[in-house]
Amino acid sequence: MLTTKQHELLCFVDERLKETGVSPSFEEMKEALGLKSKSGIHRLISALEERDFIRRLPNRARALEVLKLPEGGIVASAPSTVVSMAEARPAPAAAPTRELPIAANDIIEIPLHGRIAAGVPIEALEGQSSLSVPAALLGSGEHYALEVSGDSMIDAGILDGDYALIQRTETARNGEIVVALVHEEEATLKYVFKEDGNVRLDPANSAYEPQLYGPGEVRIQGKMAGLLRRYN
Incomplete structure (x- = not known):
């Protein structure tokens, strides 16, 4: 069971990835959830990671992978679905590849x-x-x-x-x-x-x-x- 803020954050990140292919910055997540500091975002991300909803990749700046959604839907786990806040997600194989903007470093x-x-x-x-x-x-x-x-x-x-x-x-x-x-x-x-x-x-x-x-x-x-x- 996720808290309201955990649910909101996971949905916001997932929606942003689907829309732009780039994960939102900590500042954007803070504003979207109406929090006063980024430390609250870090706590929410840690809680989601402990519950296996997301995965942080080591040695990569703020890299997140969405593993599943609150409704229980599983996100396909493959290298092409791994998206970093500092890197763009590759386009699906069926679509022409395009260069995506790099998110601001935190x-x-x-x-x-x-x-x-x-x-x-x-x-x-x-x-x-x-x-x-x-x-x-x-x-x-x-x-x-x-x-x-x-x-x-x-x-x-x-x-x-x-x-x-x-x-x-x-x-x-x-x-x-x-x-x-x-x-x-x-x-x-x-x-x-x-x-x-x-x-x-x-x-x-x-x-x-x-x-x-x-x-x-x-x-x-x-x-x-x-x-x-x-x-x-």
């Missing part, structure tokens, strides 16, 4: 602003570089990336050389990981806590001590939305 570019300390605060660098990020890692709003330097957040799974994905904001709740600008010149990545008008920045490593600042000494520049790690 990757976005965000600014990469130097290195940020996860130990002793260092000056945040403004650069002209950018970082390619899967859109699924980001929510709404404006984002940028910072390369992590130091080990004070290792217990939170944030390692030296990782890329912290930051959502721009000037507010944060207690316990969130934020980019905190100290004395308007140095930035650090820490847990934030507000206490009696003061701001405490906590590391995630027992080798470091919390940092306590008075009113006006710390300004929030964003909160952590995701993390990228390269293995090379």
Whole structure:
């Protein structure tokens, strides 16, 4: 038994494949189902995959194969029926072949602003570089990336050389990981806590001590939305 949203998504994808031969993008699926974020689409796709309604192909960007429909109809399983959101489905053998448009890749570019300390605060660098990020890692709003330097957040799974994905904001709740600008010149990545008008920045490593600042000494520049790690 599928939920209403699972049923709607599967039918939408199947209809789009029949109409254009190209699977819809995550943004198109999000808008069609009236969801607020793409993370909901990922959850629905995972649920459909677990129930054997669709299959995701490994090592291919957002490639989906529809295996069966909610009514129980089985879709023929053959290489020619496999359709990627980044690739077009081949036309049936009886019809003349034609080149189909390539769907937009679900990757976005965000600014990469130097290195940020996860130990002793260092000056945040403004650069002209950018970082390619899967859109699924980001929510709404404006984002940028910072390369992590130091080990004070290792217990939170944030390692030296990782890329912290930051959502721009000037507010944060207690316990969130934020980019905190100290004395308007140095930035650090820490847990934030507000206490009696003061701001405490906590590391995630027992080798470091919390940092306590008075009113006006710390300004929030964003909160952590995701993390990228390269293995090379």
